[in-house]
Amino acid sequence: MADAFSLEGLVKRFGDVLAVDDVSVRVAPGEVVALLGPNGAGKSTTIDMLLGLTRPDSGQVRVAGVSAAEAMDRGTVGAMAQNGTLLRDATVAELVGLFASLHRNPLPTREVLKRAGVTEYANRRCGKLSGGEQQRVRFALALVGDPELLVLDEPTAAMDVEGRRRFWASMREYTETGRTVLFATHYLAEAEDYADRVVLMRHGRVVADGPVGEVRAAVAGRMLRAVIPDATQDTEAALAALPGVSRAVLRAGHAELSCADSDLAIRALLREFPRAVNIEITAMGLEEAFIALTTDAPEGALR
Numbered sequence: 444m445a446d447a448f449s450l451e452g453l454v455k456r457f458g459d460v461l462a463v464d465d466v467s468v469r470v471a472p473g474e475v476v477a478l479l480g481p482n483g484a485g486k487s488t489t490i491d492m493l494l495g496l497t498r499p500d501s502g503q504v505r506v507a508g509v510s511a512a513e514a515m516d517r518g519t520v521g522a523m524a525q526n527g528t529l530l531r532d533a534t535v536a537e538l539v540g541l542f543a544s545l546h547r548n549p550l551p552t553r554e555v556l557k558r559a560g561v562t563e564y565a566n567r568r569c570g571k572l573s574g575g576e577q578q579r580v581r582f583a584l585a586l587v588g589d590p591e592l593l594v595l596d597e598p599t600a601a602m603d604v605e606g607r608r609r610f611w612a613s614m615r616e617y618t619e620t621g622r623t624v625l626f627a628t629h630y631l632a633e634a635e636d637y638a639d640r641v642v643l644m645r646h647g648r649v650v651a652d653g654p655v656g657e658v659r660a661a662v663a664g665r666m667l668r669a670v671i672p673d674a675t676q677d678t679e680a681a682l683a684a685l686p687g688v689s690r691a692v693l694r695a696g697h698a699e700l701s702c703a704d705s706d707l708a709i710r711a712l713l714r715e716f717p718r719a720v721n722i723e724i725t726a727m728g729l730e731e732a733f734i735a736l737t738t739d740a741p742e743g744a745l746r
């Protein structure tokens with residue numbers, strides 16, 4: 444079966460900024476993939492190239508075996524931009540109907556409104572909707588062509604907790620039909636709860652790619668915490684240099700050590716700092732893995 448989409452060696456520069464630096468990702472049909480990364484990591488630029496909105500300087504995009512432009516033309520892809528403008532004076536139903544008239548094989552408007560969970564404000568003018576409601580209308584517009592692949596750039600950015608919950612409930616219904624989804628997000632919990640796979644970007648590169656559990660394991664998954672009495676300003680560097688430790692943070696005598704090998708680290712800690720107390724070792728959460736992978740730790744320290 445053809446990939447739902449593939450990105451091969453994508454590179455994009457804006458002047459001196461290398462926004463996307465050799466990104467390759469292949470996604471199979473039915474996968475729900477979260478694209479995670481801090482601000483400026485290159486997520487939106489990657490998405491724009493996937494959608495054919497930006498031309499890569501080099502590399503190739505294929506969507507269901509054809510070019511991005513061809514896939515858009517065929518209605519294979521539905522996209523939801525972060526903040527595209529909606530026609531303020533049109534009602535939600537009118538806008539969905541307008542979009543439907545532009546598609547070759549649109550879903551009935553009523554079905555789109557239902558799938559996106561916007562039926563209750565179908566007759567309201569778009570200009571009267573809250574930011575979160577407008578996001579849901581953008582989601583409806585992405586569904587009009589009944590696409591095989593949905594691409595969403597920070598879909599829940601303007602939504603409150605309840606809006607987010609309802610949005611993901613609609614998404615679940617959509618993905619249960621075997622469709623492929625790529626969504627960019629800053630919310631780690633969303634990646635953890637709704638994605639099968641996480642692609643983590645930093646400085647334009649993919650720094651981790653795999654199931655949520657594997658991404659955690661990529662940082663060897665343990666956090667060692669301890670209180671270090673009599674810590675001095677050199678202590679943090681000394682902790683970071685311990686064998687098995689990939690990163691150390693020390694605040695007011697409380698040490699947090701990201702460990703590649705926590706057994707090695709705890710032995711070394713007790714040897715070098717025999718007065719350390721309140722020691723605990725926990726599995727690293729995705730949040731901690733994310734921070735460890737996306738902050739400027741020394742290269743190679745995260746393996």
Ligand SMILES: Nc1ncnc2c1ncn2[C@@H]1O[C@H](COP(=O)(O)OP(=O)(O)OP(=O)(O)O)[C@@H](O)[C@H]1O
Nearest residue numbers: 457460461462480481482483484485486487488489
């Ligand atoms: N049109 C542009 N012109 C110049 N620089 C750009 C342009 N688009 C993006 N960049 C730069 O490219 C880099 C990657 O930006 P991009 O928007 O892809 O990151 P992102 O991961 O989506 O960030 P965010 O989470 O803030 O949306 C940034 O340094 C950004 O400033």
